[in-house]
Amino acid sequence: MARFAIASAKAADRRSKSEKDGLHVPTFLIASITSACNLHCAGCYSRAEHATQDCEPVRQLTAEEWDRVFAEAEEMGISFILLAGGEPLLRRSVVEKAAARPNLLFPVFTNGTYLDGKYFDLFDRKRNMIPVVSIEGGREKTDTRRGEGVYDLLRANMEEFSRHGILWGASVTVTRENLDEAVSPVFAEExxxxxxxxxxxxxxxxxxxxSRDLAPDEEDRxxxxxxxxxxxxKFPGAIFLTFPGDEKASDGCLAAGRGFFHINSHGGAEPCPFSPYSDVNVKETSLRAVLKSGLFEKIRDGGLLLEEHVGxxxxxxxxxxxxxxxxxxxx
Structure with a gap:
């Protein structure tokens, strides 16, 4: 982490230089490295938008193409790349490319079902890789949404993380059904x-x-x-983030390159995973060009990210x- 801290300071300098040259470079990139997933979580947004499927997609970016994206991101001053999917651990070759870049921090959002001895060893050796497991609360809430037996598997993974001293995180999808349990001190303590x-x-x-009844309303938020x-x-040693709930704290939405942007498994550059629209592809252009794309610029310059909204x-x-x-x- 000491190495990353030094690299992060240098990345901030590169972003500052780009800002002076007229290009705002965000700190974060979300990379959906596959659209394949082995689970069928209830109410999955990605499946509903046909971004996630059972089979391996044909036109997804290769490991070498993702490595080029990671290299460009590092050169521009992007410090954090969130690996998502689908289930990102299905693409071991891409994960290994990421692990070989110690100047970047990679939170890896996983359902936990493909964690094995080789992956535990990788997360142990490569501390720039932070596993973030998806969990909905306790056994009942997690298994109801993700499938029977998933909670017990996640608990076993937690024990393995603890045994290796691996820093890890949890991603919790908050609905009106699990809200009280998800943000409770008891769950956080566990x-x-x-x-x-x-x-x-x-x-x-x-x-x-x-499914709108499941979504938190303003009172819930x-x-x-x-x-x-x-x-x-209560837990000063941990980091707690809400997405997109922190829009208020950041004076609006951070998508479309304002604070982050998204590359889908086929290379399409999108404002956000929840806004799956693209006008450029990293197979054909650079990340710098992506940030200057017509779609991103019109979203940012049109004030859409800063408007008052319900939801x-x-x-x-x-x-x-x-x-x-x-x-x-x-x-």
Whole structure:
């Protein structure tokens, strides 16, 4: 981590230089390195948008193409690359490319079912790789959404992380059904006792009109904000983040390169995983060009990220407008 701290300071200098040259480079990149997944989680947004599937996609970026993306990101001053999917551990070759870049920090968002001896060894040796396991609360909430037996598997993974002294995190999809349990001190205590030092609470994004009742409303979001504030005070050794709930704290949405952007498994550059629209592809252009794309610039310059809105996710609530911008940018 000492090496990463030095690299992070140098990355900040590179971002500052780019800013002076007229290009804002964000700190984060979200890389969905595969669209394949072995689970069928209830209400999965990615499956509903057909971004995730059972089989291995044909046109996904190769490990070498992802390595080029990682190299460009490092050269630009991006410090954090979140590896997502699908299930990212299905692509061991890409994960190994990431692990070979110690100047970048890679949180790896995994359902935990493909963690094996080789992966535990990798996370032990390569401390720039931070496993972030998806969990919904206790056994009942987790298995109801993710499948029977998943909770016990995750508990076994936690024990293995603890045995190796591996820093790890938890990603919790917060719905109106698991809200109280997900942000409770009891749940946080249970995970921190096993070495969890990063909690990411992702507000559920409805996939159909019928599932809107699961999505937190404004009263629920206020409850989440208050509870997370209390958790930060009670567990100062851990980091607690909410997505997209921290939009208020950051004066608006951070997508489209303002604070982060998303590359999907096929190379399409998107504002955010919850806003799956693209007008450029990294197979054909550089990350610098991506940040200057018509779609990203119109979203940022049009004030869409800063507008008042009802709901947790700005771009999801205004997906019709984003889709229209994407179509005009392509033409």
């Amino acid at each position: 995970l921190t006792s096993k070495g969890c030092r990063l909690f990411i609470f992702v507000e559920y994004v409805p996939v159909t009109e019928d 206020e409850k989440i904000r208050k509870a997370v504030g209390e958790l930060r005070s 947790g996710c700005t771009l999801f609530e205004r997906r019709g407008e984003v889709e229209a911008i994407a179509k005009t940018s392509e033409s």
